Amino acid sequence: MSRTGQSHIVAIGGGSFRASERYGFVEPSALMRYILDLTGSDRPRLGLLATATGDDSDWLLKMYGAFRAYDVELSHLTVFPMPNVEDPREWILEQDAIYVSGGSVANLAALWRLHGLDEAFEEAWRAGVVLSGQSAGALCWHVGGNTDSFGPKLRPWADGLALLPYSCGVHYNSDPQRRPLLHASIASGELPGGYAADEGVALHYVGTEFIQAVSVDPAGYAYKIDYDGDGGVKELRIEPRLLTS
Numbered sequence: 188m189s190r191t192g193q194s195h196i197v198a199i200g201g202g203s204f205r206a207s208e209r210y211g212f213v214e215p216s217a218l219m220r221y222i223l224d225l226t227g228s229d230r231p232r233l234g235l236l237a238t239a240t241g242d243d244s245d246w247l248l249k250m251y252g253a254f255r256a257y258d259v260e261l262s263h264l265t266v267f268p269m270p271n272v273e274d275p276r277e278w279i280l281e282q283d284a285i286y287v288s289g290g291s292v293a294n295l296a297a298l299w300r301l302h303g304l305d306e307a308f309e310e311a312w313r314a315g316v317v318l319s320g321q322s323a324g325a326l327c328w329h330v331g332g333n334t335d336s337f338g339p340k341l342r343p344w345a346d347g348l349a350l351l352p353y354s355c356g357v358h359y360n361s362d363p364q365r366r367p368l369l370h371a372s373i374a375s376g377e378l379p380g381g382y383a384a385d386e387g388v389a390l391h392y393v394g395t396e397f398i399q400a401v402s403v404d405p406a407g408y409a410y411k412i413d414y415d416g417d418g419g420v421k422e423l424r425i426e427p428r429l430l431t432s
Contacts, residue, residue, distance in 0.1 A: 193315065193394070194313055194315065194393065195225050195318070195393060196312065196318045196328050196350065196351060196392045197218075197221070197222050197318075197390070197391050197392075198324075198326075198351075198355055198357075198382075198384065198389060198392070199218055199319065199320065199321040199357075199384065199389040200321075200325065200356070200357045200358055200359055200386055200387070200389070200390075200409075201357065201358050201361065201384075201385075201386035201387060201388075202216055202218060202321075202386050202387035202388070202403055202404065202407075203215070203218055203219055204219070204253060205403075213249060213252075214253050214256075215253055215254065216403045217403050217430035217431060218389050218401065218403055218430065219286070220430075221389070221391075221401055221430055222319045223284060225284070225317045226283035228283045230258050230259065230260060231259055231260070231283035231284055232260045232262070232283045232284070233254070233259045233260070233261050233262075233283065233284050233285075233286060234264060234278065234284070234285045235263040235286055236263065236264050236285065236324075237263070237288040237290070238265075238266060238288075238295045238298055238299065239287065239290025239291050239295040239323040239324065240288055240289070240290035240291075241267060241294075242265040242267040243288075246288055247263050247265075250263075264279070266298055266302055266304075275303070275304060276303065276304075276307040276310070279304070279307045279310075279311045280307070280310065280311050280314060280316065282311070282316055283316065284316065284317040284318075284319060285308070285316060285318050285319065285320075286324065287320030287323070287324030287327060288320065288321065288322075288323070289321050289322030289324060290322070291323060292323035292327055292334050292336055292344065293336035293344060293346065295323055296327060296348070299327075305348050308348060308350075309348065309350060312350055318350075321357070322357045322358065323336075325355055325357050326344070326355050326357060327348055328347065328348055328350050328351050328355075329347045329349065329350075329351045329353050329354060329381060330347050330351070330352060330354055330378065330379055330381070331343065331344045331345035331346060331347045331355075332344060332347075332354050332357065332369065332378065333356065333357075333364070333365055333369055333372070340364070341362075341365065341368050343368065343372040343377045343378055345377060345378055350395075351392055352379065352395060353379055353382055353397075354369065354372070354378040354379055354380065354381030355381055355383065355384075355390070356384065356412070357384060359383040359384055359385045359386075359410065360386060360407070361386050365383070366383075369383060369412060370412065370422070373412055373413070373420050374418060374419050374420050376414075380411075380414055381412060382409060382410065382411055382412070383409065383410040383412060384400065384407075384409050385402075385404065385406075385407040385408050385409070386407060387402050387404030387407040388400055388401070388402040388409050388427050389402070389427075390409055397411075399428055400425050400426075400427035401427050401428045401429075401430050402428070402429055402430065403429075403430055405429060408424050408425060408426065408427065409425040409427055410423065410424055411425060
């Protein structure tokens with residue numbers, strides 16, 4: 188297994204995959220190639236988790252089809268009705284990269300803790316496994332963010348794995364609830380300051396340091412949001428590096 192010696196997290200606001208007639212349903216966007224390249228492996232082991240969707244078999248099947256043209260060794264971890272591998276910790280540590288689907292981040296975090304996956308992911312991250320995901324799969328690595336895990340009206344949520352000491356905003360330009368609630372949650376102290384990503388944009392951290400945003404959408408941006416010390420927030424727009432297919 189090839190490891191770069193660094194701890195990477197790539198948190199995607201949206202746009203990990205795109206529709207493709209060639210592959211039937213979807214194919215990976217350049218954001219996924221970016222993640223795989225971080226592993227430093229010519230044939231990376233990519234582990235998929237759909238805990239946030241209740242281990243949806245349709246999603247997992249779609250992912251195996253999406254990566255058919257990629258030189259990757261694909262596998263997945265489920266917890267329903269029981270773990271599908273004998274030792275989930277060992278499976279996680281064997282991967283070069285992990286990709287986590289969207290869905291209910293609150294349910295995901297509860298189930299991961301129940302099965303000890305939270306500790307396994309932290310160990311893997313420190314060992315150089317690239318951690319990534321979209322929406323719930325982006326929020327989970329942070330302290331928290333906004334979620335529809337409890338209903339269609341978004342609520343602040345601060346029970347993430349907190350490998351990254353920030354809040355996270357996803358779908359920032361496509362859901363009108365996202366920006367004002369994240370601002371209010373940071374201003375009130377419910378959430379720490381952090382970063383947000385539009386559709387098609389990913390936030391890349393090395394260790395706990397944000398190093399850059401990358402995008403497959405020329406109109407997409409990332410943002411840094413912090414408490415302004417006077418009851419409000421300050422938001423800085425970050426120009427991402429545009430990726431090509």
